[in-house]
Amino acid sequence: METVVSGIRPTGNLHLGNYFGAVKxxxxxxxxxxxxxxxxxxxxxxxHPTPADLHKSGRQVLAEYLAxxxxxxxxxxxxxxxxxxxxxxxxxxxxxxxxxxxxxVTSFKDKIRxxxxxxxxxxxxxxxxxxxxxxxxxxxxxxVGKDQEQHLEMTRTFGNRFNRLYKTDYFPEPVAYNFxxxxxxxxxxxxxxxxxxxxxxxxxVFLIDTDEVIKKKVMRAVTDSGPTLPNxxxxxxxxxxxxxxxxxxxxxxxxxxxxxxxxxxxxxxxxKKQLAEDMIKFISPIREKN
Ligand code: TYM
Numbered sequence: 001m002e003t004v005v006s007g008i009r010p011t012g013n014l015h016l017g018n019y020f021g022a023v024k025x026x027x028x029x030x031x032x033x034x035x036x037x038x039x040x041x042x043x044x045x046x047x048h049p050t051p052a053d054l055h056k057s058g059r060q061v062l063a064e065y066l067a068x069x070x071x072x073x074x075x076x077x078x079x080x081x082x083x084x085x086x087x088x089x090x091x092x093x094x095x096x097x098x099x100x101x102x103x104x105v106t107s108f109k110d111k112i113r114x115x116x117x118x119x120x121x122x123x124x125x126x127x128x129x130x131x132x133x134x135x136x137x138x139x140x141x142x143x144v145g146k147d148q149e150q151h152l153e154m155t156r157t158f159g160n161r162f163n164r165l166y167k168t169d170y171f172p173e174p175v176a177y178n179f180x181x182x183x184x185x186x187x188x189x190x191x192x193x194x195x196x197x198x199x200x201x202x203x204x205v206f207l208i209d210t211d212e213v214i215k216k217k218v219m220r221a222v223t224d225s226g227p228t229l230p231n232x233x234x235x236x237x238x239x240x241x242x243x244x245x246x247x248x249x250x251x252x253x254x255x256x257x258x259x260x261x262x263x264x265x266x267x268x269x270x271x272k273k274q275l276a277e278d279m280i281k282f283i284s285p286i287r288e289k290n
Pocket of ligand 1: 005006007008009010017018019020021022040043129130133134142143144145146147148184185186187194195196
């Protein structure tokens with residue numbers, strides 16, 4: 001059986017981006033692979049949570065893993081810091097990770113733009129710790145969203161470098177995985193960029209959001225005054241609404257609104273109402289189990 005590894009940082013509740021980028025694939029993979037799904041508590045320390053917040057969020061992610069359907073009889077669920085060998089491998093891999101290549105990582109550049117001085121070294125070596133998480137299990141597949149693709153490239157670089165240096169084939173090459181399809185990027189509701197925990201109020205829809213909250217967030221999503229020419233190119237904010245429909249709504253619903261967009265009769269209020277309804281249908285059973 002193939003080995004599968006993935007983790008989520010305990011930095012708050014899970015949102016639809018986490019679900020469709022990662023957890024959905026965890027569920028599909030747990031039946032026929034040897035799965036390790038962990039809670040990346042070490043990784044979340046780069047932003048210095050209080051101990052109380054860290055413990056609370058760790059338990060919350062665990063509850064959400066279970067509520068989504070990760071089955072502890074099929075998958076190993078663990079806290080990253082409970083496997084101290086990860087930290088040991090991280091130290092060893094750091095000896096052959098270059099500062100220059102770490103400084104060029106997109107997620108590092110983004111983070112230092114948002115969080116200027118002082119930059120902690122944990123942020124710089126974040127991809128090395130992630131490589132240790134994956135390589136420690138000799139994993140073949142890593143189900144993650146699009147934003148983690150470059151980190152997987154680095155993981156392969158570090159594993160291969162180790163193999164070359166010590167003339168071994170000890171570490172296999174893991175791949176970021178989504179069942180033969182492109183990796184997913186779920187957009188947020190604020191018209192730009194991805195859904196994220198720290199992207200601002202209203203951008204993310206969480207798996208614990210009540211029906212009312214979901215409705216409110218979706219109805220406030222950014223739109224524009226609507227297309228004026230048939231079959232025109234969609235602006236980003238509208239593309240995002242369609243992408244979100246793509247994951248929670250039925251194909252007929254999506255083609256209905258596509259047609260309305262293309263012949264310029266679309267009413268975004270109706271579209272958002274439908275989107276909120278479909279999100280509620282998807283989220284409420286998970287919330288109930290949480
Ligand atoms: P984290 O906690 O930011 O996100 C957890 C998972 O959710 C995915 N994700 C998304 N996918 C699609 N669209 C979005 N808007 C979206 N937002 C989040 C992420 O791609 C990820 O799969 N570094 C990792 C945690 C980690 C890890 C690992 C993952 C640490 N070690 C080893 C895999 C293997 C992170 O910060 O994920």
